[in-house]
Amino acid sequence: MEGIISFISENLLMVYILVFAIFLGMEVISKVPTVLHTPLMSGANAVSGVVVIGAILLIRQASADDYLVLTLGFLGIALAMINVVGGYAVTDRMLDMFKKKKRKA
Amino acid sequence: METSLYDFAYLVSIVLFIVGLKRLSSPDTARNGNLVAAAGMGLAIIISLLYPLDGGSNNYGWVAGGMLVGAGIGYTAARRVKMTAMPEMVSLFNGLGGACAMMISLVEFYNYPANTPLLNGAAFTTLFALFIGSISFTGSLVAYGKLEGFLRDSLVLPAPKVVNIVLLIAILAFGGYILTLPGLDFTLVLVFLALSLIYGITFVTPIGGGDMPVVISLLNSFTGIGAALAGLIYNNQVMLVGGILVGASGTILTVLMCQAMNRSLLNVIIGGFSSKGGVTGEGREEIVKEATPSDLAIELKYANKVMVVPGYGLAVAQAQHVVHELESILEEEGVNFSYAIHPVAGRMPGHMNVLLAEADVPYPKLLELEDANKEMVSTDVVLVIGANDVVNPAAKEDPASPIYGMPILDVEQAKSVVVLKRSMSTGYAGIQNQLFFGERTRMLFGDAKASLNRLKEEVDQA
Numbered sequence: 001m002e003g004i005i006s007f008i009s010e011n012l013l014m015v016y017i018l019v020f021a022i023f024l025g026m027e028v029i030s031k032v033p034t035v036l037h038t039p040l041m042s043g044a045n046a047v048s049g050v051v052v053i054g055a056i057l058l059i060r061q062a063s064a065d066d067y068l069v070l071t072l073g074f075l076g077i078a079l080a081m082i083n084v085v086g087g088y089a090v091t092d093r094m095l096d097m098f099k100k101k102k103r104k105a
Numbered sequence: 106m107e108t109s110l111y112d113f114a115y116l117v118s119i120v121l122f123i124v125g126l127k128r129l130s131s132p133d134t135a136r137n138g139n140l141v142a143a144a145g146m147g148l149a150i151i152i153s154l155l156y157p158l159d160g161g162s163n164n165y166g167w168v169a170g171g172m173l174v175g176a177g178i179g180y181t182a183a184r185r186v187k188m189t190a191m192p193e194m195v196s197l198f199n200g201l202g203g204a205c206a207m208m209i210s211l212v213e214f215y216n217y218p219a220n221t222p223l224l225n226g227a228a229f230t231t232l233f234a235l236f237i238g239s240i241s242f243t244g245s246l247v248a249y250g251k252l253e254g255f256l257r258d259s260l261v262l263p264a265p266k267v268v269n270i271v272l273l274i275a276i277l278a279f280g281g282y283i284l285t286l287p288g289l290d291f292t293l294v295l296v297f298l299a300l301s302l303i304y305g306i307t308f309v310t311p312i313g314g315g316d317m318p319v320v321i322s323l324l325n326s327f328t329g330i331g332a333a334l335a336g337l338i339y340n341n342q343v344m345l346v347g348g349i350l351v352g353a354s355g356t357i358l359t360v361l362m363c364q365a366m367n368r369s370l371l372n373v374i375i376g377g378f379s380s381k382g383g384v385t386g387e388g389r390e391e392i393v394k395e396a397t398p399s400d401l402a403i404e405l406k407y408a409n410k411v412m413v414v415p416g417y418g419l420a421v422a423q424a425q426h427v428v429h430e431l432e433s434i435l436e437e438e439g440v441n442f443s444y445a446i447h448p449v450a451g452r453m454p455g456h457m458n459v460l461l462a463e464a465d466v467p468y469p470k471l472l473e474l475e476d477a478n479k480e481m482v483s484t485d486v487v488l489v490i491g492a493n494d495v496v497n498p499a500a501k502e503d504p505a506s507p508i509y510g511m512p513i514l515d516v517e518q519a520k521s522v523v524v525l526k527r528s529m530s531t532g533y534a535g536i537q538n539q540l541f542f543g544e545r546t547r548m549l550f551g552d553a554k555a556s557l558n559r560l561k562e563e564v565d566q567a
Contacts, residue, residue: 006225007225007230014337017346022349024123024350025353025357028126028130028350029353029354030357032358036132037454037455038192038456038458039455040129040135040354040358041195041453042191043129043142044350046146047122047351048328048348048351049198049332050336050344050347051205051344052205053150053339054206054332054335055171055208056153058209058213060158060164060165061160061161062164064164069215069216070164072208074171075171075204076208077167077175077205080201080202080205081174082182082201083201083202085180086178087198088139089179090186090191090195092140093188095139097462097463
């Protein structure tokens with residue numbers, strides 16, 4: 001328990017950011033027309049690929065001969081990049097079709 | 106080393122994420138919003154490449170390799186995927202993000218200093234990230250398999266509720282045990298990982314394919330939380346805020362989807378649809394009336410108002426273009442033609458909108474549930490194309506029905522209803538639909554695309 005409390009007090013700023021971000025996330029997204037649910041979900045999914053940064057930092061901190069960490073990190077980066085690039089590209093494709101529609105209408 | 110410039114740039118990318126998501130939630134700005142969010146991600150990645158680190162040998166070759174491989178696969182997959190397979194794709198992408206969070210936590214444990222007690226925030230966060238990333242990974246893969254159709258709903262575990270609850274408690278207890286040990290035992294972490302991966306499978310497997318949108322949305326928020334936890338581990342603000350934004354948005358979207366079905370999240374997870382109940386329609390003398398394309402064509406041509414209720418069957422048959430052609434022909438004849446979009450039609454909210462947009466159906470022709478129901482009384486012909494549960498009157502009339510309480514499209518209010526369907530089989534909820542036996546209802550059996558093509562020809566000739 002002591003460990004947890006000291007962790008929180010050491011990372012107080014991060015905990016503040018965490019709590020504010022929860023409220024922010026709910027406010028930013030709460031009013032969405034049904035039409036945009038799928039694109040929004042897809043876009044948010046791409047944003048969750050931000051975890052790639054963790055994998056990048058992990059590899060950069062590793063020593064050059066630590067092949068297990070390098071391999072796992074490589075996999076992590078590749079998988080998360082699929083999520084990021086694929087996510088944004090798919091979302092763009094969906095929204096592209098909506099946009100064409102608007103012009104004609 | 107001086108890092109304040111980099112930290113400031115991280116803040117810029119956080120702002121881009123927030124602005125991007127905000128713009129994504131309004132039709133006019135959505136496309137731009139996606140680009141803004143993508144720019145935020147690009148900036149965040151660049152900063153993480155340049156950020157001065159204390160130790161380590163950078164290993165830029167490995168980083169570049171991983172990024173190129175991932176970006177290449179992701180871009181190709183996104184370009185090639187059919188619009189109808191979009192939900193599966195999102196689910197798969199999401200699972201890979203979860204897998205990344207899982208790998209990061211695994212490496213963190215692998216590098217954990219020996220003989221250091223684990224009862225601290227860092228170890229707790231890492232273990233939590235490992236747990237949630239693993240569930241997101243295998244759970245998303247199962248959801249993907251179910252939507253792709255190579256995992257059937259009939260694949261049922263014995264007593265899924267008991268298995269899931271026991272497994273969850275076991276994982277939590279085991280996690281607690283690992284944290285109280287005086288030093289890290291990496292083998293135990295691997296066992297914990299295996300249990301979490303299995304839980305992801307057993308968690309999603311009993312949930313029906315029709316509920317997959319809700320599950321994907323939930324797993325999406327799990328991945329977000331996983332990313333945020335990794336952000337805590339690395340003391341990285343952009344991961345924390347980006348992850349939490351997704352966690353919050355995924356949760357809200359999940360709740361919105363459940364509300365659209367008038368069910369609680371718990372009900373979806375425990376599997377309300379898996380229990381049979383309500384009127385099955387079997388054992389009663391019911392007569393189904395069949396429609397012929399030629400009669401229907403004339404009816405459509407001289408109708409004032411025609412409304413289409415699309416469902417998953419439309420997506421499966423790839424009939425969106427034919428339906429749009431039929432719409433154009435009838436519009437020329439002066440028919441008022443519109444589409445009634447139920448919030449959970451298809452396999453994802455907005456699935457039908459995306460599909461019809463692909464066929465160039467104009468935006469204003471798509472009516473949402475409430476507007477469509479207001480128009481229903483004055484509609485001459487309703488064409489139900491491959492939809493079932495969203496027009497099932499049992500949701501209003503039969504308290505014993507598993508979908509009781511879900512708002513539906515009141516197609517029975519219209520002057521006549523024609524259901525285009527391959528057979529009399531039930532929808533995803535697995536229950537019979539009294540609508541098919543209704544007085545004003547006729548059935549047009551066959552593949553939706555083939556039926557619509559015949560209908561189109563007949564309208565042309567009529």
